[in-house]
Amino acid sequence: MSGEILGIVLRRIAVAIPLMLLVSILVFIVLRLIPADPVAMSMPPNATNEDIEALRREMGLHLPVMHQYAIWLGHILEGDLGRSIAFGQPVFKLIGQSLPATIELAVLGALFATAIGLPGGILLFRLRGRPSEQAVDVGSTLMMSIPEFLWALFLILVFGVAFNLLPFAGRLPPDMTIPRVTGFLLLDCLLTGDLTAFLEAIRHMLLPALALALGTVPLIMRLLRSSLLDVIGEDYVTMARLRGVPERRVINRHALRNALLPTLSLMGVQFGFLFGGTLLVEVIYSYPGLGNLMVEAVRNTDLPIIQGAALVFALAVLTINLAVDVVYIVVNPKLRRAR
Amino acid sequence: MSLLALNDVNVTTEAGGRRIDVLRDVSLAVGRGELVGVVGESGAGKSMVGRLIAGMLPKGFATSRGSVTFLDRDLLAMAPRERTGLLGDAIAFVPQHPMTSLNPVLSLGAQFDEHLRRLGQDGKAARRERALAALDSVHLPRPADLLGRFPHQLSGGQCQRALIAMAFAGKPDLIVADEPTTALDVITQARVMELIDELQRDSETGLLFITHDLRLAAQHCQRLAVMYAGEIVETGPAAALLSDPLHPYTRSLVAANPGIAGPVRRLAALPDHMPGLSGFADLPGCRFAPRCPVRDAACAAARTALTEVVPGRFVRGAGACRKQASALAGQDELPRAAADAAAPPILSVDGLGKTFRSGRDWLGRRRAPVVAVDGVSLDIAPGEFVGLVGESGSGKSTVARLLLGLETPDGGRIVVDGQDITGPFQRTAKQRIALIQMIFQDPQSALNPRQRIGRLVTQSMEVRRPPARWPERLERARDLLGQTGLPQDTIGRYPVQVSGGQRQRVNIARALCTAPKVLVADEIVSGLDVSVQAQILNLLLDMRAQRQISMLFISHDLSVVRYLCSRVAIMNRGQIVEQGPTEQVFRAPQHDYTKALLAAVP
Numbered sequence: 010m011s012g013e014i015l016g017i018v019l020r021r022i023a024v025a026i027p028l029m030l031l032v033s034i035l036v037f038i039v040l041r042l043i044p045a046d047p048v049a050m051s052m053p054p055n056a057t058n059e060d061i062e063a064l065r066r067e068m069g070l071h072l073p074v075m076h077q078y079a080i081w082l083g084h085i086l087e088g089d090l091g092r093s094i095a096f097g098q099p100v101f102k103l104i105g106q107s108l109p110a111t112i113e114l115a116v117l118g119a120l121f122a123t124a125i126g127l128p129g130g131i132l133l134f135r136l137r138g139r140p141s142e143q144a145v146d147v148g149s150t151l152m153m154s155i156p157e158f159l160w161a162l163f164l165i166l167v168f169g170v171a172f173n174l175l176p177f178a179g180r181l182p183p184d185m186t187i188p189r190v191t192g193f194l195l196l197d198c199l200l201t202g203d204l205t206a207f208l209e210a211i212r213h214m215l216l217p218a219l220a221l222a223l224g225t226v227p228l229i230m231r232l233l234r235s236s237l238l239d240v241i242g243e244d245y246v247t248m249a250r251l252r253g254v255p256e257r258r259v260i261n262r263h264a265l266r267n268a269l270l271p272t273l274s275l276m277g278v279q280f281g282f283l284f285g286g287t288l289l290v291e292v293i294y295s296y297p298g299l300g301n302l303m304v305e306a307v308r309n310t311d312l313p314i315i316q317g318a319a320l321v322f323a324l325a326v327l328t329i330n331l332a333v334d335v336v337y338i339v340v341n342p343k344l345r346r347a348r
Numbered sequence: 349m350s351l352l353a354l355n356d357v358n359v360t361t362e363a364g365g366r367r368i369d370v371l372r373d374v375s376l377a378v379g380r381g382e383l384v385g386v387v388g389e390s391g392a393g394k395s396m397v398g399r400l401i402a403g404m405l406p407k408g409f410a411t412s413r414g415s416v417t418f419l420d421r422d423l424l425a426m427a428p429r430e431r432t433g434l435l436g437d438a439i440a441f442v443p444q445h446p447m448t449s450l451n452p453v454l455s456l457g458a459q460f461d462e463h464l465r466r467l468g469q470d471g472k473a474a475r476r477e478r479a480l481a482a483l484d485s486v487h488l489p490r491p492a493d494l495l496g497r498f499p500h501q502l503s504g505g506q507c508q509r510a511l512i513a514m515a516f517a518g519k520p521d522l523i524v525a526d527e528p529t530t531a532l533d534v535i536t537q538a539r540v541m542e543l544i545d546e547l548q549r550d551s552e553t554g555l556l557f558i559t560h561d562l563r564l565a566a567q568h569c570q571r572l573a574v575m576y577a578g579e580i581v582e583t584g585p586a587a588a589l590l591s592d593p594l595h596p597y598t599r600s601l602v603a604a605n606p607g608i609a610g611p612v613r614r615l616a617a618l619p620d621h622m623p624g625l626s627g628f629a630d631l632p633g634c635r636f637a638p639r640c641p642v643r644d645a646a647c648a649a650a651r652t653a654l655t656e657v658v659p660g661r662f663v664r665g666a667g668a669c670r671k672q673a674s675a676l677a678g679q680d681e682l683p684r685a686a687a688d689a690a691a692p693p694i695l696s697v698d699g700l701g702k703t704f705r706s707g708r709d710w711l712g713r714r715r716a717p718v719v720a721v722d723g724v725s726l727d728i729a730p731g732e733f734v735g736l737v738g739e740s741g742s743g744k745s746t747v748a749r750l751l752l753g754l755e756t757p758d759g760g761r762i763v764v765d766g767q768d769i770t771g772p773f774q775r776t777a778k779q780r781i782a783l784i785q786m787i788f789q790d791p792q793s794a795l796n797p798r799q800r801i802g803r804l805v806t807q808s809m810e811v812r813r814p815p816a817r818w819p820e821r822l823e824r825a826r827d828l829l830g831q832t833g834l835p836q837d838t839i840g841r842y843p844v845q846v847s848g849g850q851r852q853r854v855n856i857a858r859a860l861c862t863a864p865k866v867l868v869a870d871e872i873v874s875g876l877d878v879s880v881q882a883q884i885l886n887l888l889l890d891m892r893a894q895r896q897i898s899m900l901f902i903s904h905d906l907s908v909v910r911y912l913c914s915r916v917a918i919m920n921r922g923q924i925v926e927q928g929p930t931e932q933v934f935r936a937p938q939h940d941y942t943k944a945l946l947a948a949v950p
Contacts, residue, residue: 244448251402251443252463252514253436262462266453342453342498 014335021334025327032323033085036316037078085320091313095306100317103302108321109192110180111291111298115284115325117214118221122283123276126226130233130272131265137238149227158289161220165293168216176213178295185209217294221286225279232275236268243267270341277333281326350377350417351554352401352522357414359396359405366629370409371396372579375654378522378554383545385557385565385586387601388575389877391622394558396578398526401439401556403431419521437467440515442525442544446508446532450499456510457495460517467518482513486543505536509543516547523548526558533739534904538948541568560877562601564950566590574598577622577635580654584661594663597636604882606911608934608949611681614889615911617882621847634665682889692766693727694898695751695784695866700724700760702746720746722922724760728866731896733888735909735930737945738919744902747919748870751900752786753777765865781808785859787869791851795843795858802839805829805857828857833887849880853887860891867899873908885911906949910934918942 048064065071069080084091090100129149136142155163169177180194181187187206190197198207240246241264249263250256291300299318306314338344359371371393378384388394399405400416403423416423418439423431435441443449451459460479461472469475476495483491486509499507508528515523525544529537545568548555559565565572566586573583574597582595593599603616618639623631631637637647647665654662702721720743728734738744749755751762753773762770764783769776785808788794795804802825809816809824816824825839832853843851852872859867869888873881885908891897903909909916910930917927918941926939937943 244443244445245451247404248441248443248449248511249451250404251435251441253432253434253466254462255432263451263454267451270453340453342455343500 014338017338018331018335021331025331028327029320029324033082033320034078036319036323037081038074040312040316041074041077081316090317090320093306093311093314095309095311095314100313103314104299104317104321106192107297107299107302110194110296111284111287111300113193113195114214114217114221114291114296114298115280115287117218118283118287119276119280121218121222122225122229122279125222126229127233127269127272129226129230130237131260133230133234134237134241134260137234149230152223153227155224157220157224157286158293160223161217161290161293164216164220175216176209177216178213180213180297181206181209217290217296220290220293221283224286225276225283228275228279229272233268233272236271237264240264240268266340270337273333273337273340277330277337280329280333284325284329285322351380351382351419352376352378352556353415353417354397354400355415355417357400357416358412359393359400359409360412361406361409361625363626363629368625368628369412370578370625370628371400372635373654374414374575374578374580376556376573376580376583378556380521380552380554381548382571383548383555383557383569385559385569385572386575387559387562387565387572389560389622389879391577391624392575393578394575395526397575398441398524398556398558401522401524402435402441403428436463436520437518438520439522439524440518440520442508442512442515442523442528444527444530446511446528447499447504449511450507452499454498455495456497456499456502460495460510460514463514464517478517482517483510485516485547486510486513488513504532505540508532508536508540512540512543512547516551516553519551520553522554522556524556524558527560528557529564530560534906534948535739535944537564538950541950544568561950562590562598562878563605567950574601577631578628579635579664581636581664582662583654584658588658588661594657594661595636595665596640596642600641601878604878606885606907608907608910608946612911613681615882615886617886618879621849621880622877691730694730694732694765695726695728695900696761696763697724697726697747697751698761698763700726700747700750700762701758702743702750702755703758719922721750721757724919724922724924726900726917726924726927728898728900730865730898731892732915733892733899733901733913735913735916736900736902736919737904737906737909737916739904739945742919743922744919745870746922748786748868748900748902751784751866751868753780781811782862783864784866784868785862785864787856787859787867787872789871790875791843791848791855794855795851797843799842800839801825801829801834801841801843801846801854804843805854806861807858808861824861828860831860831891832857833883847880849876849883852876852880852884856884856887860897865898867897868902869899870902871904874903874905881908888912906934906945918945 048061048068048070052061052064069077072080081091088101090104092098093100093103096103133142133145133149136145165177168175176182185206187194187197187201187203190200194210195207198204198210237260246259246263249259254263287298288300288303290296291298292304295301299321302314303318305311306318354374354376357371357374358369360367360369362368374393374397376384376386376397386394386397396405400411401418401423405411411424418434450456457476457479460482461475464475464478469478479495480491483494488494488506488509494502494506494510502510512528528544529540532540541564544555547553557565557569562572562574566589569586571583572586572589573580574589574595575581576597582589582593582598589598590602593602600616600618604618606612606615620639623635623638628635631648632651633649634640634643634647634652637643640647652664654664657663700721701719701723703717703719705717722743724747726734726736736744736747746755750757753769753776756772757770760770761768767779767783769779769783773780802822805828806816806821806825809821822839826836829836829839834850834853834857838846838850838854843854846854855872873884876884888899889912892899901909901913913930915928916930916933917924918933918939919925920941926933926937926942933942934946937946
């Protein structure tokens with residue numbers, strides 16, 4: 010079985026490569042089309058036309074677009090995403106510094122979405138036909154119709170300001186520092202044995218992760234509920250009952266395992282969106298991740314960073330989909346090779 | 349002492365503000381080691397009996413009268429928990445759809461393990477041993493290999509054997525088998541029934557066999573109960589009940605089955621169909637009265653009781669119904685429509701072949717191609733019905749799809765009325781539509797639920813250029829409804845507003861719209877109850893007599909093929925293994941596969 014899954018992973022990666030190339034072309038062309046001139050931005054106001062022409066040549070901007078793209082792609086493959094115009098540092102390094110924080114946030118958000126969504130779906134299913142189902146339904150519709158940045162503000166107002174329960178800025182209290190080992194803060198805290206900092210870091214992540222998760226939760230709940238409703242009428246569920254299997258086990262073992270399959274596909278798509286949602290949430294929580302870096306770069310028209318970050322976001326979505334596909338194959342024996 | 353006894357049970361529900369007795373006065377007993385059959389058409393309430401025993405009546409249904417005793421205990425008075433405790437252990441079930449009754453994401457081993465643990469077997473290794481022994485007892489080869497498999501990797505027969513093994517694993521006192529072989533092919537059905545007989549003979553287990561197939565039940569059961577519209581109309585020893593049915597409904601059931609031997613007589617079809625649940629409330633007296641050929645004024649008014657007519661044989665009725673046994677017998681023998689051998693065939697298929705090369709495995713390697721149809725040659729004379737018989741997967745439906753152009757053949761020729769229509773559908777569509785039409789198996793899914801019947805039956809006029817005008821279509825629709833015995837007022841109804849039998853008539857009417865030379869009918873009566881099936885078969889015979897239509901009649905049911913078709917072709921694994929005049933093939937089959945098929949018919 011593990012060989013099969015390896016095969017599927019390799020095939021998916023093979024598909025992902027041309028996709029990434031396509032994404033890189035799109036990113037490159039779109040950023041060439043926007044009316045921002047990197048040369049004009051890097052020149053002092055009193056620069057002469059000769060100065061400008063010299064810089065254009067130096068930056069390779071006089072070459073045909075496809076040629077420029079080839080050079081850019083060659084550099085990316087060498088791990089060189091260029092230099093930030095605003096910070097003057099290599100983009101690769103800047104992204105490397107901020108990406109771990111975003112990954113941590115997105116993973117925690119996905120965990121929250123799963124941990125609330127799946128039991129919520131089962132709850133909705135159990136309440137079927139009762140008046141309380143309506144209440145939960147209305148609640149989940151409300152939850153779904155609020156975008157994540159509004160959730161972010163709402164959570165700050167309630168838990169941060171009104172009750173003053175949780176912090177809502179940065180990754181750690183201002184007086185606390187943790188030596189950087191892997192860049193993943195939670196991991197670094199554990200590696201340095203600083204439990205207080207670990208708990209603080211978690212406390213700081215709670216609100217932004219929750220804000221990310223809340224938009225996805227109702228979707229998971231509803232799909233799981235309707236899948237359970239479909240599955241509960243299936244013959245094998247009736248047969249399990251006729252074998253005397255207790256109702257709780259009928260639901261958890263027989264119905265749920267089958268109902269999870271469509272929900273899993275949805276989660277793959279949703280977690281891709283969730284990763285994109287970090288952009289706004291990070292800004293609101295002053296969270297030093299990739300989203301914040303990207304928004305800052307957009308503000309400065311810092312093209313190399315925008316290009317790099319866009320590529321990383323695309324890569325992340327592809328990776329998430331791949332991971333979900335693998336899980337899907339593990340839990341669905343029909344997709345495995347017939348023996 | 350009876351193992352299971354139902355005494356005067358009424359199961360009641362409410363619909364439209366009226367109380368409806370879904371089951372009325374049902375009394376039934378199963379003794380230790382006894383095999384009792386409950387026979388009835390769909391909607392007769394026979395599955396409700398199974399649900400009653402399981403304690404799983406649908407929502408809104410309740411037992412309003414009577415008692416159900418099992419091993420001298422009142423099941424209805426028992427606490428739900430205790431009742432659930434009996435399931436799988438003392439009372440086991442064998443389901444109707446074996447393929448879907450096993451959980452698709454759990455291996456067979458995991459499902460056995462769960463079941464045996466539920467039965468109180470400790471130790472994973474011990475459970476595995478028991479599972480292996482159970483699979484061995486149902487004659488499944490290589491049981492250790494099977495335990496690691498998932499349901500989709502097994503055939504229907506294998507699934508049903510595994511489920512039977514599970515049912516018998518706990519040495520239950522009672523097994524309820526609800527249509528356990530309906531989803532299986534004839535030969536598999538015969539083997540599974542043999543297996544049930546064998547396991548049951550070796551144990552003390554009582555078995556309640558619920559089925560629509562009177563002959564199958566009579567072949568395997570000691571006693572039978574025949575149900576109609578929620579009531580038991582007749583009970584008695586199986587053999588006597590089949591050879592000498594007393595109630596008019598039982599007689600009509602026997603008469604509606606064409607049989608595979610003896611003279612072919614025109615089937616005596618009951619008019620109309622069994623009422624649905626909501627119709628029960630309007631039938632205070634005998635529920636069979638509206639369809640009964642020997643009813644009188646008293647029948648519909650008075651509620652009737654089961655009375656012992658002959659020792660051991662009980663019949664429901666006022667008495668009048670039993671006296672005129674001859675009312676249903678005495679149909680004339682059908683003349684065999686002798687096809688004109690000299691006439692050129694209207695349909696000629698020569699060396700037809702189709703191989704499916706689809707799918708790749710995970711490394712991108714092509715899977716082995718599937719040869720679905722392999723060198724099939726077949727002629728049909730004008731006005732001739734030819735039967736194409738085979739089990740599921742034999743390729744018979746692919747032949748139909750090739751004839752209709754839904755698939756393009758790899759080889760061979762299809763000629764209809766002198767025109768070659770072998771090519772791909774796009775090129776031959778115009779010719780095909782006028783020459784050959786298909787009647788689909790399931791009218792429920794073949795008819796667009798959002799179109800009225802008048803529109804549905806004239807669908808093929810839509811492709812004309814210029815398109816047919818509505819008055820013209822309406823006129824054609826009226827004509828078609830008349831030809832298929834449908835009342836004219838169905839023209840403005842939707843498919844859901846007519847009965848199953850009428851829907852199949854609509855389906856046939858639609859195929860007749862272009863007045864095609866050849867009809868291809870794929871299992872068109874297999875979803876129908878026997879009494880409705882008889883109506884449709886007679887309709888087809890009348891159509892042939894009046895219109896000289898030719899038909900390729902695809903079916904797995906040998907008795908139906910014998911009734912309709914003068915010639916038959918037997919198909920197995922993509923090839924026609926034997927073909928000839930029906931009587932000759934049935935009386936003296938040459939090929940081993942034909943012999944096995946005929947032997948498996950109950």
